[in-house]
């Protein structure tokens with residue numbers, strides 16, 4: 505069976521995922537697209553074999569030739585489209601964030617729980633990255649003992665002018681929150697956010713930021729976001745356990761020799777750094793849906809939990825205080 509996918513939002517990542525679905529992976533075709541900017545959607549559709557352009561996301565979700573929905577529009581629009589897909593009983597892969605507030609995420613959880621089976625998957629692609637998977641395997645094997653601390657470095661060479669103060673938390677560190685929860689297998693209990701001496705390339709942004717999170721068992725997670733670090737896109741991770749440490753290797757990097765030195769070239773951006781992870785993420789999603797198993801990757805609960813941490817993080821950023829994190833009851837659907 506070929507999975508017929510409709511894509512809402514044909515901007516940067518929408519186009520990249522369409523390329524992935526149509527040129528890299530098997531088992532799926534893109535049969536519909538829509539974008540608030542119709543011209544962009546039409547241009548994208550013109551490069552596809554058999555894709556209709558829909559006037560709205562709702563029309564696309566209702567289309568008979570769309571089996572599953574991929575939401576790649578701006579964050580504030582995600583809740584509406586994910587809810588519409590659930591109402592239509594169609595699986596929906598939603599790029600991060602699941603929605604932009606914990607309340608909106610809860611609305612999605614309530615709708616999915618009422619539907620009775622998982623339809624939603626969130627685009628936390630790091631869980632599919634080979635290096636992260638190896639790191640998790642080492643942690644789970646007990647080789648470094650019980651984890652006590654985890655460092656998660658998230659560096660972007662630059663960010664666009666539209667990048668606001670909160671985005672270091674809600675747009676960038678949201679990935680670190682998710683992957684730390686997944687690596688350590690537990691929820692967060694509190695967060696503090698401290699701004700470093702500002703990077704002169706960052707304008708009015710508070711950049712870099714250091715976020716110190718505590719898990720329920722007391723593991724400290726420190727997340728560094730540096731979003732104007734110029735030299736490249738660099739993702740770090742190191743767990744400190746009772747008996748040793750384990751760090752993400754520089755997988756995919758290129759060793760350079762120049763000016764009598766040996767160095768490591770780093771990818772330019774997230775597309776290159778996570779290219780294989782996006783492929784695995786989508787292939788597993790397609791197989792899960794095609795086999796009738798249903799969404800099995802990052803859930804609405806995972807999207808919600810990350811958003812609650814974001815919300816607390818923004819409060820911690822502005823108050824300078826330690827802000828507690830409370831998720832409430834986890835529906836059985838996600839256990």
Ligand code: NAD
Pocket residue numbers: 512513514515516517518538539540541544561576577578579581599600601627628629675774
């Ligand atoms: P983008 O601005 O390049 O593209 C977004 C597109 O959505 C635009 O073409 C815009 O016209 C369209 N759009 C906006 N509102 C819409 C609506 N109501 N209906 C239909 N289309 C609408 O942004 P992007 O970088 O592609 O990001 C899109 C989403 O993907 C964001 O949620 C972002 O956080 C996420 N993202 C995830 C990753 C990742 O690493 N997983 C990387 C980049 C972006």
Ligand code: ISE
Pocket residue numbers: 660675676679774
């Ligand atoms: C972007 O939206 C992503 O999700 C990237 O993975 C992240 O590194 C970047 O900071 C975000 O802006």
